[in-house]
Amino acid sequence: MEIAGLIAYAIFLLNLVGIYAIMVLGLNMQWGMTGQFNIGVAGFFAVGAYTTAILTTEPAANWLGGFELPFLLGLVGAVVVCWPIAWVVGRITAGLRTDYLAIATIGIAEIIRLFFLNEGWLSNGTRGIPGIDKPFGVGNLGYLLIVLGFVALTYTLVEIARRSPWGRVLRAIRDNEAATAASGKNVAQFRLQAFVVGACIMALGGGLYAHFVGFISPEAFRPLYGTFLVWVMLIAGGSGNNKGAVLGALVVWLIWSSTEMLAGLVPTALIGSESAFRVFLIGVLLQIILVSRPQGLLPETRPPMPGEGKR
Amino acid sequence: MVEFIQLLINGILLGSILALGAIGATMIFGVLRFAHFAHGDLMAVGAYFALAVVTIFNLPVLVALPVAMVLTAALAVGIDQVVYRRIRRVQPVILLISSFATALILRSLIQMIWGSSNQVYATGIQMPWRLGPFVLKPDHLLIFAAATGLVVLVHVFLTRSRMGKAMRAMSDNMNLALITGIPANRVIMWTWAIGGALAAAAGVFLGMDTRLHPVMGWTLLLPIFAATILGGIGRPYGAILGGLVIGCAMELSTLVIPGSYKPAVAFAIMVVTLIFRPQGIIKGAA
Amino acid sequence: MALLEAQDLYAGYGGVDILRGTHLHVESQDIVVIVGPNGAGKSTAMKAIFGLVPIRQGHVYYQGSDITREPPERMVGRGIAYVPQEANVFASLTVLENLELGAYSVPGDMTARLDKVFSIFPRLKERRRQPAGVMSGGERQMVAMGRALMIDPQLLMLDEPTAGLSPRLIDETFERIQDINHLGIGVLMVEQNARQALAIADRGYVLATGENRYHDTGPALLANPEVAAMFLGG
Numbered sequence: 155m156e157i158a159g160l161i162a163y164a165i166f167l168l169n170l171v172g173i174y175a176i177m178v179l180g181l182n183m184q185w186g187m188t189g190q191f192n193i194g195v196a197g198f199f200a201v202g203a204y205t206t207a208i209l210t211t212e213p214a215a216n217w218l219g220g221f222e223l224p225f226l227l228g229l230v231g232a233v234v235v236c237w238p239i240a241w242v243v244g245r246i247t248a249g250l251r252t253d254y255l256a257i258a259t260i261g262i263a264e265i266i267r268l269f270f271l272n273e274g275w276l277s278n279g280t281r282g283i284p285g286i287d288k289p290f291g292v293g294n295l296g297y298l299l300i301v302l303g304f305v306a307l308t309y310t311l312v313e314i315a316r317r318s319p320w321g322r323v324l325r326a327i328r329d330n331e332a333a334t335a336a337s338g339k340n341v342a343q344f345r346l347q348a349f350v351v352g353a354c355i356m357a358l359g360g361g362l363y364a365h366f367v368g369f370i371s372p373e374a375f376r377p378l379y380g381t382f383l384v385w386v387m388l389i390a391g392g393s394g395n396n397k398g399a400v401l402g403a404l405v406v407w408l409i410w411s412s413t414e415m416l417a418g419l420v421p422t423a424l425i426g427s428e429s430a431f432r433v434f435l436i437g438v439l440l441q442i443i444l445v446s447r448p449q450g451l452l453p454e455t456r457p458p459m460p461g462e463g464k465r
Numbered sequence: 466m467v468e469f470i471q472l473l474i475n476g477i478l479l480g481s482i483l484a485l486g487a488i489g490a491t492m493i494f495g496v497l498r499f500a501h502f503a504h505g506d507l508m509a510v511g512a513y514f515a516l517a518v519v520t521i522f523n524l525p526v527l528v529a530l531p532v533a534m535v536l537t538a539a540l541a542v543g544i545d546q547v548v549y550r551r552i553r554r555v556q557p558v559i560l561l562i563s564s565f566a567t568a569l570i571l572r573s574l575i576q577m578i579w580g581s582s583n584q585v586y587a588t589g590i591q592m593p594w595r596l597g598p599f600v601l602k603p604d605h606l607l608i609f610a611a612a613t614g615l616v617v618l619v620h621v622f623l624t625r626s627r628m629g630k631a632m633r634a635m636s637d638n639m640n641l642a643l644i645t646g647i648p649a650n651r652v653i654m655w656t657w658a659i660g661g662a663l664a665a666a667a668g669v670f671l672g673m674d675t676r677l678h679p680v681m682g683w684t685l686l687l688p689i690f691a692a693t694i695l696g697g698i699g700r701p702y703g704a705i706l707g708g709l710v711i712g713c714a715m716e717l718s719t720l721v722i723p724g725s726y727k728p729a730v731a732f733a734i735m736v737v738t739l740i741f742r743p744q745g746i747i748k749g750a751a
Numbered sequence: 752m753a754l755l756e757a758q759d760l761y762a763g764y765g766g767v768d769i770l771r772g773t774h775l776h777v778e779s780q781d782i783v784v785i786v787g788p789n790g791a792g793k794s795t796a797m798k799a800i801f802g803l804v805p806i807r808q809g810h811v812y813y814q815g816s817d818i819t820r821e822p823p824e825r826m827v828g829r830g831i832a833y834v835p836q837e838a839n840v841f842a843s844l845t846v847l848e849n850l851e852l853g854a855y856s857v858p859g860d861m862t863a864r865l866d867k868v869f870s871i872f873p874r875l876k877e878r879r880r881q882p883a884g885v886m887s888g889g890e891r892q893m894v895a896m897g898r899a900l901m902i903d904p905q906l907l908m909l910d911e912p913t914a915g916l917s918p919r920l921i922d923e924t925f926e927r928i929q930d931i932n933h934l935g936i937g938v939l940m941v942e943q944n945a946r947q948a949l950a951i952a953d954r955g956y957v958l959a960t961g962e963n964r965y966h967d968t969g970p971a972l973l974a975n976p977e978v979a980a981m982f983l984g985g
Binding site: 627630631633634637638640641642643644645646647648700 | 801803823824826827828833835838839840841842843844848851852853855856858898902
């Protein structure tokens with residue numbers, strides 16, 4: 155029984171690791187590869203989750219949908235809806251310097267959250283959307299296989315992209331934007347493409363998340379869960395490195411979960427609120443990583459540029 | 466019309482609170498070249514420091530204000546020395562993420578120490594003054610007067626003191642400041658001290674106007690950044706103007722759209738500024 | 752004892768040496784000019800001496816003490832002032848504030864020093880309440896030099912003080928530099944207007960690809976046909 159419980163817990167955990175890994179891969183496309191400082195991950199996460207929820211749930215009286223579409227169509231919908239939104243956001247923020255982009259994207263994410271919070275006809279407001287079933291009647295284990303399949307698919311695609319000429323241009327933009335522009339590349343266009351692709355990967359993660367937890371509300375898309383954890387994962391894992399991104403998701407989620415146990419060990423009288431204590435721990439952990447190892451666990455290894463010999 | 470003027474009064478009040486936060490944020494942005502995402506939470510910490518003084522020593526909040534300002538200034542300098550100073554040379558983005566982590570740490574500490582529920586400095590309802598059709602709480606006048614006083618103090622500091630001038634110089638031209646022999650580290654510490662003290666004042670005033678809550682500062686962070694950008698990065702006077710404009714716009718927007726979208730208004734103004742006049746109303750250093 | 756002595760300097764950015772064995776020597780109260788083609792490492796030499804570019808090898812002595820790799824802050828404390836070529840004023844601050852900040856590391860009463868700067872640059876006194884950023888290029892150069900003079904330096908380092916100025920202003924600037932020198936301040940400057948600069952120089956250095964090519968008195972360099980043909984445009 156003990157072991158069965160542990161296994162069930164591990165499966166539960168790995169599901170979330172996989173979902174977060176997908177979002178970290180999306181972020182790595184934007185930040186690790188292109189150097190776009192998007193701290194509005196939660197916004198695209200939310201768009202994906204809500205789109206899937208509305209498309210696949212049973213018809214409801216109080217909010218839009220549901221349309222009872224199949225699981226895969228829900229995910230496709232998530233990506234398709236996210237695409238134009240990310241494109242508009244990317245266009246508006248194109249050419250903003252790093253810190254401005256950061257401020258702008260977190261603002262957009264908060265507005266998206268406010269939108270889902272206030273537009274009850276669409277999203278049922280604070281009460282959220284329940285009854286988002288897992289597909290094909292699978293349990294957590296079956297769903298884990300589906301999630302892992304998507305992780306593998308996403309990983310393969312972003313890794314192909316990273317090694318492609320397109321990926322090389324992105325990294326060139328990140329490392330020296332002026333020189334890349336001078337060599338005749340349309341920097342704005344490439345940045346926008348990377349931003350949109352990254353955002354759509356996040357939306358895919360959002361869709362998978364909705365089906366896993368079965369219920370979504372604006373609360374889940376606060377900057378802490380939606381954005382900050384994803385960033386911690388990427389920085390801890392090693393930005394620029396897709397393996398690092400996945401590893402970061404695993405390690406940080408394990409630590410995040412173990413803070414729950416750690417918080418359970420410390421008397422509540424001492425820490426007041428358990429969830430606050432967990433946030434505190436993860437914040438301190440990130441500071442330690444940033445101070446001691448800012449390049450992450452698996453730093454980026456760069457495929458050689460064409461014509462670049464060993465120096 | 467009456468409603469318009471009433472909202473304008475509220476807007477100026479909110480604007481002066483935003484301005485106090487934005488002055489610190491813009492100076493930190495100017496001197497250290499990064500957006501300090503923990504600034505809102507620094508405000509909240511300041512507000513809770515004042516609460517501690519009020520509840521433990523049973524003092525009026527205006528007496529607690531200077532204590533909170535000094536404590537928050539020390540905290541800001543301490544955070545910089547322990548964390549930010551070590552990563553200042555790595556990459557500005559690492560600093561930015563680090564400040565995000567600081568924000569979460571501060572907020573969770575507040576929750577752990579003071580709990581997550583709403584709190585107030587003084588219980589009981591203040592009798593509002595009725596000036597014709599307008600309603601004004603005595604606290605509002607107090608906040609406005611104190612905020613104005615602080616802004617004047619900052620102005621005197623920046624234009625009269627050696628350190629204030631050095632701060633403006635560093636925000637204006639970092640390289641030349643180094644060449645001139647201005648001690649960068651001392652200026653940075655002073656910047657944090659003043660930014661922290663002003664953030665605390667903003668937090669206390671916000672707490673007086675509404676209530677104390679662990680996320681009270683975070684929700685004001687975006688409007689503060691909006692004020693900073695509108696006023697021009699590194700421009701304290703621009704930040705004051707930006708704060709007032711954003712504050713009034715947020716309050717007046719409730720005439721046409723639901724109040725829950727107030728933060729979105731600040732953000733929309735910010736985006737428009739970024740696109741059409743990235744240097745701000747008053748030309749910024751960035 | 753030499754005011755400034757740079758011996759066999761190797762320095763540059765990111766492991767690439769721009770200076771390769773550069774020597775410089777400034778006697779107190781001298782005007783010393785560095786000339787040479789673009790990319791010769793003239794500005795880099797100034798920056799390396801002042802601690803702004805990492806020195807890989809070699810030494811810098813100031814009044815006999817080794818100041819190699821000291822940070823700019825310490826240089827200022829020793830009485831060395833440096834005026835970069837670009838962005839050399841605090842644009843949003845007034846002229847007076849620029850001058851006051853120049854004296855940051857030498858606190859105390861600055862009336863005498865201000866008077867000295869105003870006597871060299873009377874225009875600055877008239878315009879002391881104006882933000883430096885709204886002034887003309889020539890006036891800004893005055894602010895920049897005035898700012899540097901506020902520490903009462905023994906050595907003033909100027910990086911292309913006449914760049915971008917009209918011929919009339921160039922003449923005036925060289926006159927002002929001579930005035931400053933007559934106060935007993937040694938001047939080390941990099942100049943593109945090589946002929947005019949060498950004409951007022953006690954000594955000059957011709958730098959090319961980070962190495963000393965020639966050094967001699969100013970008039971001797973001007974008279975040297977090789978130098979004239981190769982570096983002074985015939």
